[in-house]
Amino acid sequence: MSPRGPSDDDDAPRPGPADTPPGERAADPSRPRSADARDDFAGSSARRARDDFAGSSARGRDDLAGSAPSSDPRARPREPSRPLAPGKREPSRPLARPAGRPPSTVTPAARPESAALKSSTDAPQRSFASFARFSVPDSRPSDLSRIRMTRIGQRIVAAPRVPWWGRLESRVITALVCLGILCVGASAYLVALTVQYFEGIVGSATQKSDDAVALALPFYDGYVKARKETYRARLEAMAREVELASARGELAADDPAAVRELLHELLRREADLVELQAQGPHSALAERRALLPEDEGARIWVMSGPVPLNMSSPTGPIDQGSLAAIFALDPALDRDYQSLGMIKRGLDYVTVDGNVVDRGELERAVYRAIGAASALVLMVAFIAGFLLARATTRKLSMLSDAMLRVAGGDLLARVPELGNDELGQLGAAFNGMLDELASAQRKLSYLQRVGAWQEMARRIAHEIKNPLTPIQLAAQQLREKDPGTDENFSRLLRSSVEIVEDEIESLRRMVTSFSRFAKVPEAQLEPTVVARILAEFERAYGHLTERESDVLEVMPAPPSLAILGDRQLLKQCLVNLVENAVLSQRQRGPVHVRVTARPAEGEPGFVELRVDDNGPGIEPERRERVFEPYESTRKEGTGLGLAIVKKVVLDHNGEVRVEDSELGGAAVVIRLPLHEPPG
């Protein structure tokens, strides 16, 4: 089974509208197709025609590139067209804008993207337009004052003017500060209430203590009076005892010794009696001062009396005198009383950090301390909130800046690493979205270019192929109608006819290639096992060349690798790649080509089809350009094989790249997503 290839038949179905951009199809409808082709190709060889066409195609690529959403034709002045040397093509420009490009000033009204987007296909246009609408503010005059022009990279974009109080950072800081003030204020208020509450309790207790002390004062006074009354009563009792003894005649008033003896008797009987003195006609003294000395710390003398002392004898007159005494008092109660006074004095004072202050000042100091602590806490909260808000809003600012740059057309803008939190994940997702967007944009741009080239190739093939047959017939008639009368003329005629026929054949081959390129069919994706593709390819392409030294290795693929793909087109891709490898090496020596299929390393979910050869390889700087149509280094090459491969691969949602090969040449790697059947 041979690989399915594009047919040379002109009646083959033309690419549909999706394959050809509308702008290209409507480029110059008034110009006749055949006239263009004839003007370009008449009187030139096929090679020159191809070279000229390549030059024009390069210009056409420029136009296509200019219509791509990522390019900026207005900002970049169009380079003057210059003649191209045969076989050379104007290098294709990269899709992304180079970093060193001079900045351009673009107002929102003059954004080139809008013009570029209008010329793009509808589907991507909608996606870009949605981005554009994202940042373009309402340009009504009444809103102009709210718009600021911000330079983002190389562009100036419009963004709403945000006052400082409207910025998220200010709002977050303000909210944190308000929360801090609220919390600290509430705490301070509660603490103040607590202080007042306990101050009230302590004050109440202190007042009660004061009251208790105040109540104790009369008790002490009463105690002193009662004690004095007791001493006086005891003294009077002793006086009565002396008078009774005198009245009984046991004691003669004129006998001082007897009186003194009685007083001593009383002194011995009363333990706290220090001195007892009778005054008057019967004066006498009994004392023990030495035994009970007065000492403020151990003993207090309390004088009592004098009380009347009337001594009489049964026969004699009554002697009127008096009796006085000194009692020794234990001062323990007095010491306690003085201690009570000290406590009373200390009730209103407390010690704070070694200082004695009254409770009112302490309360005020507590308020001041809490206020200062609250201020410190608030300040710390403010600083922490500021730093936190700054850290958070800085990430948001980076996100916003990146989004504004993207909205301004800079699709190379990326959000820097923001960490592992939600904002970091958002930034990573945004970057991933931009990567996908850029990839889709590149794919779209390439497909647009290829589509344009396909349309151009179809027209050229059609216009060139039609006159070839009459020309060939005419040449044959010339050769057949040669009368042969003039040998020189006949030789010249044969030679000329051969030249014409050779060139016709060359043109026919070229037309065939054009036609094949123009008629690459739409991929019909269906679940396909990769191993089957390789097996069918090997069966159909088992012979690499007619030379025995040339080797084609098709390595068996794991049977589990399945993709959604068009088996015929993928086999055609392999054919193109192998043919390219053979053509590049055939003149240099034995050809060695290896075809493998294996899971992509480090990328689960992808399979890689790899075609290695031992050819001269491809320089790194050309590895992107080789997939552009009509990009070839071989003189006999059309530069369409790899373009067809890339288009087919992109139709399969895959990627294709060129690497160095283990065989010494180049390796073309096709990366396709694996198909996982549902369930």
Place this chain on the structure above:
Amino acid sequence: MRRRALLLAGLSLPLLGASGLELLRNRRAKFEEVGDGVLMTVAMPELLPTRDVDAMASLESAFATTLVFEIVVYRAGHSVPVDQRSRVVKIQYNPWKERYVVTTSDPGRAPQIRYYTERDEAIARATTLDRVRVGRVSALQRGPDAVYFATVVGQRNPIDRDLLAPQSGDEWDRGQGRDLSVFSRWVGIFVRATQSAEQTFAIKTVPGFYLVSS
């Protein structure tokens, strides 16, 4: 110039405010030269005024009232003290003997005790520095060029920590108590007026005195 004056005024205000409670009242005093000593007689009845109801109630309740005098002699124009003395006077009513006891204590000398039956007499005695020795003649210069004055700071019932219930500091050395200790120190920073006595009265003898040249 104006800026400097404003700066000085700004710096002086807090100092004046801080020293507001310690402002000295001018008071005429009597100085005598006796032997090697300079004796001063001055009365400070403001320290224990009889119109002070609380003070009188405390006195009549037999609670002891202590007066502490700090006497410092300066030479006019100098800030270094020439001499410094102190006196402690204790006045107390003795309800057992129904008399007022005034005990005067000078450092290095035996206390002098006087008894009064009248309260006002006892108070007058206690609040009057009568011929108190304030300096040594040999330490002073003679002549009108060497003018001296004395400041007397009197305190009634000085407040010392013995008055207050002891705080158990051990409980404040660990755990939450440590935080309480820190908080106590923090509050202590904001204590403005530290109470030193129930009543403080300070005077400066005006005019000063000088030793007559012999």
